[in-house]
Amino acid sequence: MGxxxxxxxxxxxxxxxxxxVEPAGGxxxxxxxxxxxxxxxxxxxxxxxxxQSRGSCARPRRAAYPAVPIVIRNPTSQWQRVRxxxxxxxxxYGPVVMRYQDASDTRPVWTYGPGSxxxxxxxxxxxxxxxxxxxxxxxxxxxxxxxxxxxxVIAADDDGLFLMAAVNGGVSGPGPxxxxxxxxxxxxxxxxxxxxxAALWITADAHTVWTEIISGTRKGAxxxxxxxxxxxxxxxxxxxxxxxxxxxxxxxxxxxEPVWAGARSAQCTSEKxxxxxxxxxxxxxxxxxxxxxxxxLLFDPHGLTFSNGALYFLSGTxxxxxxx
Numbered sequence: 069m070g071x072x073x074x075x076x077x078x079x080x081x082x083x084x085x086x087x088x089v090e091p092a093g094g095x096x097x098x099x100x101x102x103x104x105x106x107x108x109x110x111x112x113x114x115x116x117x118x119x120q121s122r123g124s125c126a127r128p129r130r131a132a133y134p135a136v137p138i139v140i141r142n143p144t145s146q147w148q149r150v151r152x153x154x155x156x157x158x159x160x161y162g163p164v165v166m167r168y169q170d171a172s173d174t175r176p177v178w179t180y181g182p183g184s185x186x187x188x189x190x191x192x193x194x195x196x197x198x199x200x201x202x203x204x205x206x207x208x209x210x211x212x213x214x215x216x217x218x219x220x221v222i223a224a225d226d227d228g229l230f231l232m233a234a235v236n237g238g239v240s241g242p243g244p245x246x247x248x249x250x251x252x253x254x255x256x257x258x259x260x261x262x263x264x265x266a267a268l269w270i271t272a273d274a275h276t277v278w279t280e281i282i283s284g285t286r287k288g289a290x291x292x293x294x295x296x297x298x299x300x301x302x303x304x305x306x307x308x309x310x311x312x313x314x315x316x317x318x319x320x321x322x323x324x325e326p327v328w329a330g331a332r333s334a335q336c337t338s339e340k341x342x343x344x345x346x347x348x349x350x351x352x353x354x355x356x357x358x359x360x361x362x363x364x365l366l367f368d369p370h371g372l373t374f375s376n377g378a379l380y381f382l383s384g385t386x387x388x389x390x391x392x
Contacts, residue, residue, distance in 0.1 A: 074341070074354040075391040079116045083107065086382055088370040092132035096373070096380060098387065101125070111387065113376040127159050135206035137178050137187055146170050150187070152206035162206050165199060168192045173218045173237065181224025181272075184209070184252070188231065190218055198229070198250060198257070212250055214257055215239070221279075225272035227296045228252055230260075232267035235282060235312075247279065249298060260298040263289065271316045278321060278346060280314070290349050303349030313381075314344070317374030321346050324372055324381050327356070339383055341390050354392055360384035 084107035086100030098109040106125040111118045121129040126138055138161070140149045150166040153159050166189060168174060174191035185201040196217065200210035219237030223230050228251040233239045239246070247261040264283035271278050277293040289305040314323035321344035329335040341354045360383045372381035379390045 073352070073392070076355050076357055077116065077389045077391075078357070078360075079111065079118065079387040079389070081109070081385050081387060082118075082120070084109075084120075084122075086371075086387075089380055089382055089387065090132045090370070090373050091375040092130070096375060096387075097130055097132050098382070113378065113380070113389070116387075116389065128153060128155060131155050133180055133185065133203045135185055135201055135203050137176060137185070139176070140164075147193075150176055150189075152185075152201060154206050165201075165208060166192050166197065177220060177222055179222050179224050179229070181229065182226055184224060186222065186224050186229045186250075188214065188217075188220065188222065190216055200229075200252065210253060212254065212256060214250075215246070215248065217248075221267050221270050223270040223272040223277065225277060226274055227298075228254070230270055230272060230277050230279070230293075231257070232270060232279065232281070233265075235266040235268060237266065245281070247281075247293075251296070260293060261291065261300060263291075268312050269314050271314055271321065273316045276316075276346070278314070278316060290344075292346065303347075313372055315372055315374055316346060318377070319346070320344065322372070322374055322379045323351075326359070339381075341379065341381075343392060355390050357383065357388055357390075360386040 084100040084102040086098045088099040090097055096111040096113055100107050107122045108130040109118050109120040123129055136153045138151050138153045146169045147167055148170045149164045151164055152162045168189045169191045176189040178187040180203050185203045187199045190196045196214040198212040198214045201208055217233050219234045220231045221234045230249055232247045233245050244262040245265050246259045248257040249260045250257045264281045266282055268280040268282055275295050280288055280290050282288050286307050290303040292301045314321050323342045325340045326336040327338040329337050336359045338356050338359050340356045343352045381388050
């Protein structure tokens with residue numbers, strides 16, 4: 069593990085394959101799978117001491133928000149159901165809010181914004197559909213018929229939800245990929261930008277959105293969109309070894325980029341952590357860490373978060389903490 073300008077600490081994760089880390093009640097909540105069930109781990113951000121519980125994925129033991137989308141699986145059908153579970157002293161369920169056909173590129177994606185839970189799927193019984201719920205009560209507040217987006221990356225802020233096709237996803241139809249915005253109470257999605265073929269990541273805060281858009285295989289552009297009308301500012305455009313995931317927090321963008329064994333290698337040997345100025349796009353390298361098994365952030369934007377003055381991210385069998 070190389071050290072540039074930060075203090076790096078690693079926690080080896082005991083069992084399970086974790087794909088999400090987020091702040092929850094002063095601690096970090098890691099969520100993953102273990103065997104045929106799910107595993108939930110809470111980590112103290114100061115000491116990195118952890119405790120975990122396991123159980124059915126349909127009955128979550130812990131969550132960062134009271135309302136959580138749950139897939140109720142039917143092993144005899146391709147059609148699966150989604151309900152909103154409410155976590156209190158016990159787990160209770162609302163009615164079925166979505167039915168979708170299950171395939172590798174048609175599974176629901178969701179994110180939380182101020183007071184809202186946004187849920188999207190490309191292949192529901194009503195076609196591509198976006199639903200917005202109260203993140204506190206789970207009450208349905210908005211339904212929007214959507215364009216067809218396979219495996220989109222999504223983020224939400226005070227102005228609504230932003231979606232764009234991911235590099236492992238896609239869209240229907242020719243032309244540059246579209247960045248969509250759905251405002252609260254809107255009846256349809258608005259296109260605010262067209263460029264390239266996909267977004268590597270999207271992150272949002274208050275009234276600003278940042279996204280890195282890739283064209284071809286190595287040309288990237290970092291964009292900032294401000295306000296309810298998404299005024300666009302390009303921070304840079306260049307040939308890059310792109311960062312597959314980033315998040316905004318504490319006045320900066322924090323990015324994690326895989327480092328490959330060679331120009332044509334599919335092996336990720338390490339990961340570079342960078343702080344990006346959200347106004348200028350200027351990058352400051354912080355640290356390089358050894359990849360732990362694989363670079364799990366490559367297609368998993370939920371695998372990093374900023375909390376308690378540090379960046380935390382998942383890398384295979386480890387949780388890294390980087391204090392700038």
